[in-house]
Amino acid sequence: MKILPAGIEQQINRVDRQRSLLIGISCGLLAFWSVYRVIWALYLAFTYDFIFGSLVFPIVLWGVIAAAAGIAATAFLTHYAKGSASDTDHVDHR
Template sequence: MNTVLSRIQEQVSRVDRTRSLMIGISAGLTALWSLYRVFWLFYATATFSSVGWSPVSLVFPLVLWGAIAIATGAVSAAFLLRYAKQP
């Protein structure tokens, strides 16, 4: 039975070990940057609500950066696990 995860694993295993390290690190940095953006969105939401503005306008960026953080975190994990395996 083919699952989505096995298909992704097949695609990741085709990548060279050194290149998978580069992809994993860059995706991890992107995930950290996205989490940083989510943190500052929560800060902006708290600040805007304290001065009377509605923080509803920040819902879309929060969902967007949250989704980017989750996706790049998964990509980073997949490629770094590929790098950690013996060649």
């Protein structure tokens, strides 16, 4: 199942395999942090009813960031996992 348009997938395929791993892990950490922020904001909103209105924007914002970072992490880590041995960096011995 493809989650990205072909143009974006081509751009991801141009990234080096090791850099793809680094970007994938970074996006994954950002996605987990964003989910934590959403859960914390929901906890505050339900615990203290009077501040729910002021937390709607951060909940939506961090939810969108979590979704985008999760998709990016999945795309880059899938690219890393599909990489072959020929994609690794080779040292030129001239």
